[in-house]
Amino acid sequence: MKKSKLILAAVLGLALAMGASAKTFITIGSGGTTGTYYPTAVGIAKIINENLPDVKANAISTGGSVYNAGAIQTGDLQMTMIQNDIAYYAFNGIVVEKFIGKPADKLRGMATIYPEPVHVFARKDSGITSIADFKGKKVYVGDIGSGVEQNAKQVLEAYGLTFDDLGTAVRGKPKQAAQLLQDGRIDAMFYTAGVGSSAIAQAALTTDIVFLPIEFAKIDFLKKKYPFYAEIIIPAGSYKGQDKPFQTVAVKATLAASADLDADVVYQIAKLIFKDKVDQFKAIKPVIAQHFSVDKALDGMPIPLHKGAAKFYEEEGIAIPDAAKPID
Template sequence: MKKALLMGALALTATGVVLAQGTDFVTIGSGATTGVYFPVATGMAKLINDANTGIRANARSTGGSVFNVNALASGELQVALAQNDITYYAYRGTGVTAFEGKANNKLRVMAALYPEILHVVARRDARINSIADLKGKRVVIGDLGSGTEQTAKQVLEAYNLKFEDLGQAIRVGTTQGVALMQDGRADALFFTAGLGSSGLQQLAQTVSTNFVPISGAQATKLIKDYPFYVRFTIPARSYRGQNGTVASVAVQATLVTTTDQSETSVYNMMKALFGNERELKALHPNLNTFFTPQKAVRGLPAPLHAGAVKFWREKGLNVK
């Protein structure tokens, strides 16, 4: 028996896989590789691993927010990036078909990270200059049951439109949606992402587009009905051909976990991720531009995890 144990230890050493006893393994759910979630999650995993606190993390490309919060519930993921509106719906068991009647009261927030802007992008040859112009057009509204589909529904409602008013409501993910726009098989696309998403950059580089504003009374109504939205102005020249600012709305990218993760484990991850703000902000321009500890604890869609509460209190923030 001792010989077998010794041989096993030697085999592990030979492959370089020597892990301390009691190591916690954490998988961080992100999104498509063309979005902002993936590089942020990958960078976060490295920060956690480099901290050497007994946690080994890896980032996984996923279908995005709805998948992520469901995978947190099943234990397939331990930490995930998710839109604050999707986390809000999942925590309460409403809003999205996948969550109806299945409130996940184990969901906990670690931090809000940066705004995720709703981009409504149209082919210039489709002559779409306002949300009202989407009537009768072929519009990519996101996968069935996705957060993007829910956002598209809410925005259209603010303009007194329904999916049935569209020429075609195309239910596909963002990667396929970009391809349909490039092929001329879609006229417009709803795309919620951090500023400068590579998928949107790719679309703007290959197709003559215009960005459709969400503003005025319609934006006011949307924010009143759904308080997780905030106004956001897309800066000029964020994308090729976008020469002026564009009024829109945004939700927040949040880092989410569950009560299945211990206070100690989450506290150690918080220290690794947010203990050195300079290293965190170096992961992506959106974090560099928008993240602050004060914003990280505002307008959260579910309670903070106890480990996050401990960390943010040590940072001098009044949280509970």
């Protein structure tokens, strides 16, 4: 009898071990905690954990899009939020120094979610009235390895400036930058995020700031050289003290996954958040509710889809653009 109990215990232990090993663990990369990527990733992880018992997801704050693409390649992340322009550069091994000759070819698309305007703003008492005035100023240009860094570099290029022309190109987290702006230790900020980002709202609440539009000629330059940019108008009243709309450029927040992630798991996740629980997904942030729809989820998708996501879109009758056709 004792021997039978020992055998039974061993069998049960093996079954439990196999069950544990069968669970898929997914780490979702985002960005700074004050941006829109982090709550979006947290919300996606919550939906997954509440509805897919064989999948365990957690969201982490990261340095942003460039880091996230590299972490997908190394296996430190299995899913991520990422700007569509950085996804394209990373997958193709171009433009961004980190990926030139070393493409993040494990990166696969799942959906584009909402536009991310490039916000440019300065303290009113800085004397800055245009991005052209940034020469010699202390300007936050994004965290090292972030999409913001690339956007800042490209917008400055449109004005004939580089980081070297700034008095100081300030790095770090957006929340820290907002505090520096409030304290008068920097003059201006670049920040690429959905309208209503808490870091920008914090800056507007605590400091008299002026939002700096990108002139139409500069927008044309950016759209021609960097085709992922689109013109966008930030409505008046989006932030405290912003009494008129202003034009800028935007990229698209994109959900991506590793090619190494099981296709059936990715299919289940896509079906869950883009269809079965889409209302819960849209409720994560107002910007998602305003802009996301499954029939437009491949607009601006610049990299091949994960084959699990492709299966979902095919079932929904949604045409997959050539750039997004799966390659696996």
